[in-house]
Amino acid sequence: MDFTLTASQSEVQSLARAFAQNRVAPLAREMDERGEMPLSLRQEMAVLGLLGGPMPKEYGGGGWDAASLALCYEELGRADSSVRGFMTVHTSLVSQCILQWGSEEQRQTYLPQLARGSLIGCYCLTEPNAGSDAAGMESTATLDGDDYVINGEKIWITNGGLAHLAIVFANADPSAALRTGRKHKGICAFLVPTDTPGFHREKMPGKELGHRASDHAHILFENMRAPATALLGGRGEGFKVAMAALDGGRLGVAAGALGVAQACLDACVDFARTRRQFGQRIGNFEMIQAALADIAADVDAARLLVYRAAWLRDQGAKATRETSIAKLFATEAAVRAANQAVLLHGGRGYSNEYPVERYYRDIKGLQIYEGTAHIQRIVIARELLGRE
Ligand SMILES: Cc1cc2nc3c(=O)[nH]c(=O)nc-3n(C[C@H](O)[C@H](O)[C@H](O)COP(=O)(O)OP(=O)(O)OC[C@H]3O[C@@H](n4cnc5c(N)ncnc54)[C@H](O)[C@@H]3O)c2cc1C
Structure with missing residues (x-):
């Protein structure tokens, strides 16, 4: 196994290191005290190509390999975990998930905007009664005509307050657990714009210890409608x-x-x-x-x-x-x-x-x-x- 970096991996490492040390590290203490990350930092990350780094070029990305992405996270993490966490959720949990599971239409609609940072993404899995046991989620998605009607609650959602696009997990067939003995069987993933009626969010209360500059939200879905075309992956493939x-x-x-x-x-x-x-x-x-x-x-x-x-x-x-x-x-x-x-x-x-x-x-x-x-x-x- 040869861990010598290729020229393009070294380039990503240098770019991320310069940004992290010159732009993020000097702000880290102030961001921690103020409890927020300035919009300008997110914009700079987009302009530098970090947000779309691992996306293929046809979707506005930089075509990075996994090693380049890891090098970028290492450099950001060295400067500030809130900034690194913002990017990991946006890029690894949201964009890469759409790249892997999305239809061509979903990819073309969302990936270039996520790479440009004109859309920010969040990933909504954890609930008050379902954390480590994610398959035990209580959020439901009930089919009504061509739409799913989603109800439920999510907590600790990183980027949840500022995101424009959410990957939402909900159970479309809670009885599948009884029928099959496998409780994840009914879970679906949906791509939901956060301005959809019924999507409510507030700042996550009580976060004091760390990641103070991160945006964490408590999210409620109240009869929120998502068309069947918003499914990410097939019905029942959400888990x-x-x-x-x-x-x-x-x-x-x-x-x-x-x-x-x-x-x-x-x-x-x-x-x-x-x-x-x-x-x-x-x-x-x-x-x-x-x-x-x-x-x-x-x-x-x-x-x-x-x-x-x-x-x-x-x-x-x-x-x-x-x-x-x-x-x-x-x-x-x-x-x-x-x-x-x-x-x-x-x-x-x-x-x-x-x-x-x-x-x-x-x-x-x-x-x-x-x-x-x-x-x-x-x-x-x-x-x-x-x-x-
Ligand atoms: C800063 C921060 C950011 C986050 N961002 C997101 C996000 O963007 N999106 C999202 O969906 N979630 C997010 N989360 C939620 C996070 O993923 C959950 O907190 C985590 O999965 C643990 O779930 P829980 O808090 O419900 O703890 P629990 O699952 O209730 O666990 C309590 C304790 O029991 C242990 N435990 C549970 N099951 C077992 C077992 N089978 N065997 C042994 N021990 C066990 C756990 O390890 C833990 O020590 C975030 C959390 C934090 C703190």
């Missing part, structure tokens, strides 16, 4: 659509976590070189050196796992297990790195004078969304054992 999208999204989260771990390492090395106690730099103390070495080993291992999963996707191989391993390891490595980074910065690590306290708060989100660390372990074990 497959949801899981396939998460396979791609998880690689984005893994790469973002790798970026956070790298940012922790960078901050710790800088601090260990400059902070002096007992008449010498703290980097001279063996316990500090051990912490740096542990973070560096975690960063390298996470990077290899993330690049392997991306490489497998680029070979057209099934990479569910490897993607879950990358997400599990990279997020836990970044949690360890952020934990050490706050300690290593002493009291300064506890203040927002340094970015490590933001890394520490943000990284917990990556361990939870797109399948918690427990769920990744279940996916990995299932791939090892097979189904009985």
Whole structure:
């Protein structure tokens, strides 16, 4: 396996690094304090071609491979998890899902606008009573003439307040669970413009810990009508659509976590070189050196796992297990790195004078969304054992 970057992968990495370090990182603290991301950043991402990066050129994209996309997420994650999260949902969960499952008409209608950023996308799966157990969703889609009438509630929807287009999952045949014993059988995915009557949204209440600059919404569907042509994938294929999208999204989260771990390492090395106690730099103390070495080993291992999963996707191989391993390891490595980074910065690590306290708060989100660390372990074990 050769991980030497191709010329086009290096180009994407340089572009994303320059944007992340020059434009995102200097704003990260202010965005965290204000609790929002400026529109201008999203516009710049569109102009630079990041939002449509992995879309084929015929749909206005840059034709990136999976490795290029992972490199872009790594660089964004190194600067700010809210910005990286915005792009992962918009690009990996929404655009790539439409590319994989959409009709030609849906692709042509939505993908160029999503690539230009004139449409922003969100992915509506999680409900108050259905998170890890997504197939247990209670939102319903009832056929009425040529339309589906959707009722239900979604929570924690990233980009949900500002999105123009939502992928909405709802059950069109709740009795299928009783008939077949498989509760995901009736689930459908719909492409819904967010100005559709009956689509109501409000800011997600109570989000304090991290991802403060992200937009998270609580969404209600009240007799919202979607024509049968809004189905993404076939009737009853919604759960497959949801899981396939998460396979791609998880690689984005893994790469973002790798970026956070790298940012922790960078901050710790800088601090260990400059902070002096007992008449010498703290980097001279063996316990500090051990912490740096542990973070560096975690960063390298996470990077290899993330690049392997991306490489497998680029070979057209099934990479569910490897993607879950990358997400599990990279997020836990970044949690360890952020934990050490706050300690290593002493009291300064506890203040927002340094970015490590933001890394520490943000990284917990990556361990939870797109399948918690427990769920990744279940996916990995299932791939090892097979189904009985
Ligand atoms: C910042 C943020 C952004 C998000 N963005 C989105 C989004 O854009 N779209 C969207 O649809 N959702 C989004 N989510 C929701 C997220 O995907 C869910 O929170 C996540 O899947 C977990 O679901 P839950 O919160 O209901 O927890 P639960 O499923 O209730 O889990 C509670 C605990 O039980 C554990 N658990 C559950 N089942 C098992 C099991 N079988 N074995 C062992 N342990 C288990 C879990 O790992 C967890 O520790 C977001 C969440 C956050 C925090």
